[in-house]
Amino acid sequence: MKEKVYFLPVSDPVDDRVACAQLRDLILTRDLIGFVGEKDMVAVKTHFGEGKKTGHVRAAYLNMIGGLIREKKGQPFLTETQTLYKGNRTNAVLHLNHAVAQGYGYSETGMPIIMADGLFGDEETEVAVPGKIYDSVKLASGIVKANGIVVVSHFTGHLATGFGCALKNMGMGCSSRRGKMIQHSTAKPKIKAKACTRCGACVEWCPQSAIIMQEKSALIDSSKCIGCGQCLAVCRFDAVAYNWGATYEDLQKKVVEHAWGVALGKKERMICINFLTRISKDCDCMTSFETIAPDIGILVSRDPVAVDAASLDLVEERAGAKLSSLAHNIPYRFQIDYAREVGFGSGVYELINA
Numbered sequence: 481m482k483e484k485v486y487f488l489p490v491s492d493p494v495d496d497r498v499a500c501a502q503l504r505d506l507i508l509t510r511d512l513i514g515f516v517g518e519k520d521m522v523a524v525k526t527h528f529g530e531g532k533k534t535g536h537v538r539a540a541y542l543n544m545i546g547g548l549i550r551e552k553k554g555q556p557f558l559t560e561t562q563t564l565y566k567g568n569r570t571n572a573v574l575h576l577n578h579a580v581a582q583g584y585g586y587s588e589t590g591m592p593i594i595m596a597d598g599l600f601g602d603e604e605t606e607v608a609v610p611g612k613i614y615d616s617v618k619l620a621s622g623i624v625k626a627n628g629i630v631v632v633s634h635f636t637g638h639l640a641t642g643f644g645c646a647l648k649n650m651g652m653g654c655s656s657r658r659g660k661m662i663q664h665s666t667a668k669p670k671i672k673a674k675a676c677t678r679c680g681a682c683v684e685w686c687p688q689s690a691i692i693m694q695e696k697s698a699l700i701d702s703s704k705c706i707g708c709g710q711c712l713a714v715c716r717f718d719a720v721a722y723n724w725g726a727t728y729e730d731l732q733k734k735v736v737e738h739a740w741g742v743a744l745g746k747k748e749r750m751i752c753i754n755f756l757t758r759i760s761k762d763c764d765c766m767t768s769f770e771t772i773a774p775d776i777g778i779l780v781s782r783d784p785v786a787v788d789a790a791s792l793d794l795v796e797e798r799a800g801a802k803l804s805s806l807a808h809n810i811p812y813r814f815q816i817d818y819a820r821e822v823g824f825g826s827g828v829y830e831l832i833n834a
Contacts, residue, residue, distance in 0.1 A: 483786035483826030485779055486510060487794075488834040492775040494757045500540050503753075503778055506834045507548060512780060513630070515749045516552035520627035523559045524549075524591065525649060527634060528579045530568065531767040535758025537634050539588040545630055545753075546591040554628070558584065558591040561620045561653060562601030563765070564660050565687045565710035572599045596622030597656045604656030607745060611737035612822060618659035619741055628749040629742070631784065635754055635791050637761045637772060640709055641732055642812020643803055644763050645791050646752040646784040647819065651739035663734040664707040673697040675719035682711040682720065732815040739784060740824040754779040754791045761807045772806040773799040785825020789816050 488506055490499045507513060516522055524545055529536030542558060549556040560579070563569045568578040572595040579585070579593055586592060597603050597620035605624040606616045623629065633649040641648055652660060671682075676697035683691045683698060690704035691711060697719070700711070707727075712720045743750065756776035760769050776798050781787035792813070796802060803812050820827045 481826075482828045482830040483781060483783040484832055485781040485783075485787050485790040485829045486512075486832050486834050487777055487779055487790070489777040490757060490775055494775040496538050496540055499757075499778060500544050502834070503541065503780075504544050504548065506780060507545075510780075512751050512782075513548055513552060515628055516549050516554040517627070518553040520552075520554040521625075522549050522554045522556045522628040522630065523596065523623055523626035524556055524630045524632060525559050525596075525623070525654060526632040527649065527653065527764050528560060528569070528575075528582045528584055529764040531769075532582065533769045534764040534767065535634055535636065535760050535769065535771075536582075536764045537632050537755050539583050541755075542584070542589045542591065542632065545632065546589060549630075550590075556591050557594045558589055559594050559596045559622055559626075561595065561597040561655065562657060564657065564664065564706065564708045566685050570687070571601070594622055596620035596654065601657035604658060607741040609737055609741045609744060610822075611740065613733055614737050617738045617741040618656045618662065619654055619738065620656050620659075623654045623742060624745055629746050631750065631752040633752065633754050634764060635756050635759055635795060636763045637803065637807025638763050639712065639808050640728065640810075641735060641815060642728070642808060642810050643792060645754050645788045647739045647788050647815055648735060650742045650784060651735035651737070654742045655738050659738055660708075661706045663731060663738060664709070668702050668705050668707050669700060669709070669711055669720050669722050671698045671700055672719045672721050675717055677717050677719070679717070681714045681716070685710050685714045728810050729814055729818075733818050736815050736819045736822070736824065740819070740822070743784060743824065748782075751780060751782055752784045752787045754787050756791055756794060759795060781829070783826050783829070785816060785819040786829035790829050790831055792816070
């Protein structure tokens, strides 16, 4: 049976005020949060962006979603988890201060922010999954304990998974710190000595202190490296090498199985909202912002696999090119294909215009 994916087209550039009102009407008309009951604690999972110029979902949409949950007498809370890499979001205190600075305070969203993985990212719950890699995954406890979840994702390119949207937001974004480390552990970068300028950025930003500066170049200690890709992100001189062909499938499989863990615990109590606006080459973890496609619309579904598949198809259709030529030249459909292979999510979808 085809999974329903509701499509709300938007203007290019998007008018957030108009689109927010239309999205509210769509959610109400289709009764997409009918699962919310009185006193249910409902997680609204999003991404606050690394800088103000990135394409992250604006606070007005979250305010509207929280309001709808309260109308159902539920108790919504905005939530995120800590990052592995150093920066504005590496612990709860920094992350909360960053969220407020980005415009996600209570006055803007109408919801408290509760970090799902605690102060340091180590509050986790192990959840059983029928995966091919894992029989259990480590998720942020707040996600597991919530009575329902609204996954609010922004479609972007991604330097390790090809693209990121609902599956990435759930699989990586809802995992504990250990869950994230497990997912990243396959990919181990190396320094290209001839290209290294010894600027020290990779040493400064490595979350595991796995990089040292030698006389001629930086050096990565593979025994300490967790494969998070932060060195690749901060290097301006193309001095970090990854063997993408050997690692991209493993990472995407791991992301999918962790996302599956989130979905299994929220059967019939979850919706995914994908924003195909301000579509950028890199994820919102980066401060750089380079658009690769026009503003397209907002997609809503109960199935994260179907909504990501529909999102990817629409982006390529409207941009007139494969994502690998728009963003990063790595295989990118594997996460969807693998999810379908293991029985997580719908193999086909029906796109319904709102």
